[in-house]
Amino acid sequence: MGEQVDKAQILVASNRGPVSFSVDDDGSLSFRRGGGGLVSGLSSVAAEIDTLWVCAALSDADRKAASSAPDGRLDRAGFDLGGARVRMLDIPEQTFANAYTSVANSTLWFVHHMLYDTPNKPLFDAAFRAEWEDYRAYNASFAEALVTGAAEGAKAAVQDYHLALVPRMMRGRRPDLRIAHFSHTPWAPPEYFGMLPADIGRELLEGMLGADHVGFLSRRWADAFLKCCETFLRADVNWDHRTVDHGGRIVRTGVHGLGADAEGLRERAEQEDVAERRATLRELVGGRRLVLRVDRTELSKNIVRGLAAYRELLRTRPEWRGRVTHLAFAYPSRGDVPEYRAYTESVRRIAEEINEEFATPEWTPLILEVNDDYPRSLASYQLADVLVVNPIRDGMNLVAKEGPVLSHDGCAVVLSTEAGAADDMGGAAVMVNPYDVSETAEALHTALSMPDDERRARCERLVEASVALPPQRWFTDQLRALG
Amino acid sequence: MGEQVDKAQILVASNRGPVSFSVDDDGSLSFRRGGGGLVSGLSSVAAEIDTLWVCAALSDADRKAASSAPDGRLDRAGFDLGGARVRMLDIPEQTFANAYTSVANSTLWFVHHMLYDTPNKPLFDAAFRAEWEDYRAYNASFAEALVTGAAEGAKAAVQDYHLALVPRMMRGRRPDLRIAHFSHTPWAPPEYFGMLPADIGRELLEGMLGADHVGFLSRRWADAFLKCCETFLRADVNWDHRTVDHGGRIVRTGVHGLGADAEGLRERAEQEDVAERRATLRELVGGRRLVLRVDRTELSKNIVRGLAAYRELLRTRPEWRGRVTHLAFAYPSRGDVPEYRAYTESVRRIAEEINEEFATPEWTPLILEVNDDYPRSLASYQLADVLVVNPIRDGMNLVAKEGPVLSHDGCAVVLSTEAGAADDMGGAAVMVNPYDVSETAEALHTALSMPDDERRARCERLVEASVALPPQRWFTDQLRALG
Numbered sequence: 023m024g025e026q027v028d029k030a031q032i033l034v035a036s037n038r039g040p041v042s043f044s045v046d047d048d049g050s051l052s053f054r055r056g057g058g059g060l061v062s063g064l065s066s067v068a069a070e071i072d073t074l075w076v077c078a079a080l081s082d083a084d085r086k087a088a089s090s091a092p093d094g095r096l097d098r099a100g101f102d103l104g105g106a107r108v109r110m111l112d113i114p115e116q117t118f119a120n121a122y123t124s125v126a127n128s129t130l131w132f133v134h135h136m137l138y139d140t141p142n143k144p145l146f147d148a149a150f151r152a153e154w155e156d157y158r159a160y161n162a163s164f165a166e167a168l169v170t171g172a173a174e175g176a177k178a179a180v181q182d183y184h185l186a187l188v189p190r191m192m193r194g195r196r197p198d199l200r201i202a203h204f205s206h207t208p209w210a211p212p213e214y215f216g217m218l219p220a221d222i223g224r225e226l227l228e229g230m231l232g233a234d235h236v237g238f239l240s241r242r243w244a245d246a247f248l249k250c251c252e253t254f255l256r257a258d259v260n261w262d263h264r265t266v267d268h269g270g271r272i273v274r275t276g277v278h279g280l281g282a283d284a285e286g287l288r289e290r291a292e293q294e295d296v297a298e299r300r301a302t303l304r305e306l307v308g309g310r311r312l313v314l315r316v317d318r319t320e321l322s323k324n325i326v327r328g329l330a331a332y333r334e335l336l337r338t339r340p341e342w343r344g345r346v347t348h349l350a351f352a353y354p355s356r357g358d359v360p361e362y363r364a365y366t367e368s369v370r371r372i373a374e375e376i377n378e379e380f381a382t383p384e385w386t387p388l389i390l391e392v393n394d395d396y397p398r399s400l401a402s403y404q405l406a407d408v409l410v411v412n413p414i415r416d417g418m419n420l421v422a423k424e425g426p427v428l429s430h431d432g433c434a435v436v437l438s439t440e441a442g443a444a445d446d447m448g449g450a451a452v453m454v455n456p457y458d459v460s461e462t463a464e465a466l467h468t469a470l471s472m473p474d475d476e477r478r479a480r481c482e483r484l485v486e487a488s489v490a491l492p493p494q495r496w497f498t499d500q501l502r503a504l505g
Numbered sequence: 506m507g508e509q510v511d512k513a514q515i516l517v518a519s520n521r522g523p524v525s526f527s528v529d530d531d532g533s534l535s536f537r538r539g540g541g542g543l544v545s546g547l548s549s550v551a552a553e554i555d556t557l558w559v560c561a562a563l564s565d566a567d568r569k570a571a572s573s574a575p576d577g578r579l580d581r582a583g584f585d586l587g588g589a590r591v592r593m594l595d596i597p598e599q600t601f602a603n604a605y606t607s608v609a610n611s612t613l614w615f616v617h618h619m620l621y622d623t624p625n626k627p628l629f630d631a632a633f634r635a636e637w638e639d640y641r642a643y644n645a646s647f648a649e650a651l652v653t654g655a656a657e658g659a660k661a662a663v664q665d666y667h668l669a670l671v672p673r674m675m676r677g678r679r680p681d682l683r684i685a686h687f688s689h690t691p692w693a694p695p696e697y698f699g700m701l702p703a704d705i706g707r708e709l710l711e712g713m714l715g716a717d718h719v720g721f722l723s724r725r726w727a728d729a730f731l732k733c734c735e736t737f738l739r740a741d742v743n744w745d746h747r748t749v750d751h752g753g754r755i756v757r758t759g760v761h762g763l764g765a766d767a768e769g770l771r772e773r774a775e776q777e778d779v780a781e782r783r784a785t786l787r788e789l790v791g792g793r794r795l796v797l798r799v800d801r802t803e804l805s806k807n808i809v810r811g812l813a814a815y816r817e818l819l820r821t822r823p824e825w826r827g828r829v830t831h832l833a834f835a836y837p838s839r840g841d842v843p844e845y846r847a848y849t850e851s852v853r854r855i856a857e858e859i860n861e862e863f864a865t866p867e868w869t870p871l872i873l874e875v876n877d878d879y880p881r882s883l884a885s886y887q888l889a890d891v892l893v894v895n896p897i898r899d900g901m902n903l904v905a906k907e908g909p910v911l912s913h914d915g916c917a918v919v920l921s922t923e924a925g926a927a928d929d930m931g932g933a934a935v936m937v938n939p940y941d942v943s944e945t946a947e948a949l950h951t952a953l954s955m956p957d958d959e960r961r962a963r964c965e966r967l968v969e970a971s972v973a974l975p976p977q978r979w980f981t982d983q984l985r986a987l988g
Contacts, residue, residue: 136623136696136697137623137624138622138623139621139622139623140619140620140621140622140897141620141804141805141807141809141844141848141897142809142848142851144940145809145810145813145940145942146938146940146941146942146943146944147813147817147942147943147946148817148820148821148943150943151943211694211695211696212694213619213694213696213697214619214696214697216938217938217940218940219938219940219941219943219944220938220941220944321624322624324624326624326625326628327628330628330630334630334631337631338631361624365624365625368625414623414624455629455699455700455702455703457627457628457629457700457701457702458629458702458703459628459629459630460629460630460631460633460634460702461629461702461703463630
């Protein structure tokens, strides 16, 4: 295929791509497809239409694959990607670490989720400035790959806070392109976003405003972004149309509330490994009510307060002792960030405390599992009576949507007001302030006490809201928003 | 004096009163007058007009004094308070500790200053609910003392976040009174205020809206309060007049930017003990430029990042090595709250690191003093070339105002955008984002490099802004705002 014909009409850019590699014992590379809303949303589209997906090599095996492929084009290196064209960028390791771990995950993620221990962090010094240079370089690598891979008038969908600078970098070189940026996180209010160095805050906002359309998972996050544009760029915001007038261009914002991939989930959940897990879990839980939570061990997921609420339930409502089992699946995340290691320890500690306080020879009140087992998660969704989703702040939270979809007998959802999922699901879930452990304990009681018919009726409404915008449509909506 | 004639036309309520007691070696009580803007603002007024000041006993000696005075009325117990009438409330020790330390200082203070390590704190559980009951009881004690001490149609000025519930409690019993509430802290944006349990957040807002006039130190804090009323009470806010329509009443908000007590300061600074300190400091500093900071060791004061900025200055601008001395006076505060003890340790640690990195036999780059010495602070204001005031969030910050007032040769002020003082002083100070250590290092360089005439001219403007609303007028303005 010649250079010209190979240019794509649709481009996707995201830090994590649709595949990841590992090195087998014999030294050869093998790969597996990733999960998550973005991958399932884009994969189906990518295979069908003229799409190039640009992503970063995340591991040594990825680097090996990327560097062995011509121009990083995995599809040209003999990997069967089901028709998708993927360019994996072999970004220098230190540049990647600074951009991804230090800037994106330890700074931007913390800002948008309001996770800082503010008296002590953040601290923007000369070392941070050096990391920021690498974030720029990492963004520039993506922009370069996108502009060289884009056909005349192509559409590009740039994903998330890792790539905030890409739209503006692209526009400078390719004004013919139509560019969308989509944020999978919340957006910080101005009082919090303003912690960033002023020039860096402006660079992030202006970077995103290089796009034609800036998308979010919730109206709340879109509005917070607009407020930041008003506050820090003195940009003219039209609040009726929710557009920003900046640099002589009108940039639109939009809300695309990513839903569950019901079809894919149900298909996966019918497999044998899920049935096996289900049998094991059933035995474990016995005839008791099952309260479930499934999270990455992520600072924003609020696992400790969730477990504290369960403890308060058992203290204040002793009638539940012996009658309920709490399964908490908290699989490891970001072990390279010290706050996450400390948080994982806190989760373990309170779990032990709860069992020390309440366990009997016949009953283990809480079962905490800190390893990842996807079919087990799906099986637990099928069985749960109550699903707890109480993040202190969350772009959307797909667990809240996937749980009801797979539930066999209708589950109640205890849901944080601070999750994007609350926008659509608030009416049918039992809502909680994630900082309010007493309220969450009461919500657990309410959810556990709910009559079967009410729980099932609510669950139906939860499912309806959950599947309203499946991943594929979520993605095509982003492209459609580009006109 | 009979009960009737003893009722006051003006009432003041604040946690800390104008005097504090200590027990002498012979077991007798002695007292001293307190400092701070409120005391100096009110004392002069209290002595002149028909005023009753209600405050809490803060120590065992205070309790002894309060319980020995008839109805807690110190002025009736033979203490010479210069004509002021003071009722000191002997609130039960545990009630006081829960209200003051747990709710006011470890919760409301943290909310308004945005100080929480959010993944871990706050956590509102059954224990907090019990503390909240004590906060209510503590507020009720003040309300009771105020309504029983108030003459028909009297004016009451209720001070600060400790007493947020008092206005509503008073209004229920004495609709004839005119009530003002004044906040000496910032006010949290809704995204942060919303961490509080929903009913408690509403109770605080409605408590304050029991007043006729709600005052703040900065327009920013007043606007944040109004936004919280809109968000959490769905109250009707008139943004042109900045009033709240709630419960059938119109509550006005106002801004009274407390200034320095120039006259009192200058008088105090002329005393011999200040001159002695000045001589000692001069010798200590030698002919070097003096960079000064004076703070309580308070999480919001941002001492660690301030010292980190000084370190970055010495690293990136080696020309200042040996030519500047940084005096950091950080006197102890809130040792009963664990976060404060840890923070004090962090301050000590970075101070040691700086001296280890840069000290020479002839030069100590940083002198950290963690004890309180008021005349020494005044002497240091007189001598400083650069005053650093970089809080992450601060209602006003009077150090920024008092320093220039006492400066002998005109000082430059490096000032945080997040201090209320920035409203009036921003134009003449060197402004910094308190999280941005690199920017603060550059601001130190700018301030140190400023030509003498520019520094003096700016300092004159700083003084002008600092003395615009002296404490006495600040207080009478609050009363006038009641009509």
